[in-house]
Amino acid sequence: MISTLLRKNISAWQLAAYSVACLVGLSILLISINFYADIRSAQSQDRQPGNYIVLSKPVSLLAALGGSPSASNSFSPAEIEDLASQPWVRRIGEFTSADFNISAAVEFAGRGLSTALFFESLPDEFVDTDLDQWHFDPASKEIPILVPKDYLALYNYGFAASRGMPQLSESLIKQIPIRIAVAGNGHYDVFPARIAGLSSRLNTIAVPDSFMTWANSYYGDKNDVRQPARLIVELSSPGDPAAARWISDNNLDSSDNNAASGKAVYLASVVSAVVGTIGVVIAALSVLILLLSMFLLVQKNSGKIRDLTLLGYRRSQVAAFYDRLIIIINCAVTTGAIITCILVSRLWTGILKEFGVDGNNTILIVLAAAAIMGAVTVISVASCRKMIKKASR
Amino acid sequence: MIPDVFSPEDVGESRIWLKEFTFVRGRHYLVEAASGSGKSSMCSFIYRNRSDYRGSIGFDGRDAKSLSADEISDLRCHNIALLPQELRLFGQLTAIDNVRIKNKLTGYCSEKQIIEMFGRLGIADKINRPASLLSIGQMQRVALIRALCQPFDFIFLDEPVSHLDENNNRIVASLIYETAEAQNASIIATSVGNQLLLPTDNINHIRL
Numbered sequence: 001m002i003s004t005l006l007r008k009n010i011s012a013w014q015l016a017a018y019s020v021a022c023l024v025g026l027s028i029l030l031i032s033i034n035f036y037a038d039i040r041s042a043q044s045q046d047r048q049p050g051n052y053i054v055l056s057k058p059v060s061l062l063a064a065l066g067g068s069p070s071a072s073n074s075f076s077p078a079e080i081e082d083l084a085s086q087p088w089v090r091r092i093g094e095f096t097s098a099d100f101n102i103s104a105a106v107e108f109a110g111r112g113l114s115t116a117l118f119f120e121s122l123p124d125e126f127v128d129t130d131l132d133q134w135h136f137d138p139a140s141k142e143i144p145i146l147v148p149k150d151y152l153a154l155y156n157y158g159f160a161a162s163r164g165m166p167q168l169s170e171s172l173i174k175q176i177p178i179r180i181a182v183a184g185n186g187h188y189d190v191f192p193a194r195i196a197g198l199s200s201r202l203n204t205i206a207v208p209d210s211f212m213t214w215a216n217s218y219y220g221d222k223n224d225v226r227q228p229a230r231l232i233v234e235l236s237s238p239g240d241p242a243a244a245r246w247i248s249d250n251n252l253d254s255s256d257n258n259a260a261s262g263k264a265v266y267l268a269s270v271v272s273a274v275v276g277t278i279g280v281v282i283a284a285l286s287v288l289i290l291l292l293s294m295f296l297l298v299q300k301n302s303g304k305i306r307d308l309t310l311l312g313y314r315r316s317q318v319a320a321f322y323d324r325l326i327i328i329i330n331c332a333v334t335t336g337a338i339i340t341c342i343l344v345s346r347l348w349t350g351i352l353k354e355f356g357v358d359g360n361n362t363i364l365i366v367l368a369a370a371a372i373m374g375a376v377t378v379i380s381v382a383s384c385r386k387m388i389k390k391a392s393r
Numbered sequence: 394m395i396p397d398v399f400s401p402e403d404v405g406e407s408r409i410w411l412k413e414f415t416f417v418r419g420r421h422y423l424v425e426a427a428s429g430s431g432k433s434s435m436c437s438f439i440y441r442n443r444s445d446y447r448g449s450i451g452f453d454g455r456d457a458k459s460l461s462a463d464e465i466s467d468l469r470c471h472n473i474a475l476l477p478q479e480l481r482l483f484g485q486l487t488a489i490d491n492v493r494i495k496n497k498l499t500g501y502c503s504e505k506q507i508i509e510m511f512g513r514l515g516i517a518d519k520i521n522r523p524a525s526l527l528s529i530g531q532m533q534r535v536a537l538i539r540a541l542c543q544p545f546d547f548i549f550l551d552e553p554v555s556h557l558d559e560n561n562n563r564i565v566a567s568l569i570y571e572t573a574e575a576q577n578a579s580i581i582a583t584s585v586g587n588q589l590l591l592p593t594d595n596i597n598h599i600r601l
Contacts, residue, residue, distance in 0.1 A: 001494050005483055307481045310442055311495050312469035312543070315462055392462075 025283030099220030100184030129197030239266030394448030484525030
């Protein structure tokens with residue numbers, strides 16, 4: 001009976017205007033959230049190294065002519081601290097180079113190959129291979145080695161092709177037994193080794209940090225404390241122009257051969273943020289329409305609201321009518337926006353699938369929509385109660 | 394107690410303004426006064442829909458101004474009934490819906506009892522007519538039935554028979570009297586001359 005009484009002055013036009021505006025705003029917002037989540041997951045699933053850059057100092061003429069390399073080319077602790085304080089830096093890893101002589105021997109396809117080699121190591125969390133395989137056990141003595149993907153390509157299309165050697169697949173190369181001879185500090189040992197993985201992030205031949213720490217102390221010169229010459233940096237936002245600016249300001253070299261994809265992701269993030277902001281503005285304006293429309297409705301009904309409270313109706317009983325109205329409209333808008341968002345996102349999920357990325361953010365979208373509209377509903381209901389309190393006095 | 398808009402000279406010989414006065418449950422009061430002497434204000438102050446007065450009103454010793462909105466709602470459903478002078482019916486609802494909207498809140502009367510009251514007051518044929526199409530005398534009786542659809546300790550009737558003839562006055566008065574006596578409640582009726590003709594001598598006449 002209260003609803004028959006209060007329904008009289010509802011303006012269908014105002015509520016329809018709110019519903020449409022809020023639907024448009026919320027849909028745009030959800031679409032931009034969905035798009036952002038998709039490009040983010042595309043980036044992580046693709047294992048794009050755009051998140052990482054390797055920094056080094058340019059090789060000076062003096063160093064090239066045989067001056068002390070460690071003095072001019074390494075990073076001092078103060079420099080590392082300065083880098084760590086930059087907002088675009090999430091983590092820094094230091095490369096440790098081997099302080100001893102290494103040579104490797106391989107025997108396959110009936111031929112023996114032997115070469116002098118270098119090792120570097122870096123903290124395990126920067127290594128893009130299966131970490132279960134990535135440790136050195138002094139008992140078994142087997143050293144896992146990480147080789148850049150490019151080396152395999154160099155071998156397959158450069159060396160093997162010209163020398164008539166067989167080409168190797170990624171899985172096959174991991175099977176090849178390698179012997180590593182290590183010498184230094186009056187010791188000489190031979191270790192078995194295998195290629196544990198191929199890295200697209202690291203442009204070096206890497207061994208586990210645990211092996212390097214042990215080997216440097218055993219084969220290396222204990223008095224020679226060296227500073228790292230190369231640093232690997234994980235970026236908090238890939239492609240951030242601030243990073244490129246800082247690197248060039250400090251006159252450093254960076255191996256950011258994947259910067260293009262990082263930049264693309266960064267630009268796409270900026271675009272989705274801008275679009276999302278537009279969605280927020282439209283949605284916020286639509287909430288203003290709702291509040292204004294509710295205000296007019298309560299104003300028009302203020303006499304009836306007052307009479308109902310005079311009969312003994314509680315404010316909450318009167319407000320329940322308006323609450324129901326707001327909740328029904330907002331539920332409809334939320335459902336509509338979720339459906340719109342999912343339909344629109346089909347435009348690009350097909351393209352992403354071709355890249356091998358399965359961007360399914362339905363749960364995220366539903367949660368985001370529910371959270372946003374939940375907040376809108378709470379705000380509307382609260383201000384509606386305030387209006388009713390005023391009207392019933 | 395005195396309304397904010399009154400000055401002490403305005404009240405004259407009043408028994409209520411600027412005095413201490415107690416309405417006792419079980420006794421009936423006829424409040425006689427000239428227009429503009431504050432009858433409706435008194436009803437509104439006690440019914441808690443206005444509080445523009447100086448002084449204090451107590452319910453069993455509790456100051457009325459300390460009641461919360463919900464406590465006031467409960468009071469209006471269970472303890473104090475009011476027939477306002479301006480009636481305050483919802484014009485778009487039918488006569489009986491105007492009564493039902495109150496009875497739905499209190500659940501005090503059955504549908505049958507409500508229809509009986511319409512019959513007794515001679516407006517049974519107006520049950521389904523929108524309240525806005527009734528005469529003022531008819532509206533007055535619909536509003537009275539609405540006021541009776543709740544338990545009460547006191548019923549305030551602000552000029553309840555101002556638009557009724559003597560015959561209807563007596564019918565209305567006896568219905569009110571029976572309902573009040575059944576709950577041992579008090580009737581407090583105001584008038585500017587056309588008094589409610591209660592069938593009893595247990596009446597306090599007060600000059601406002």
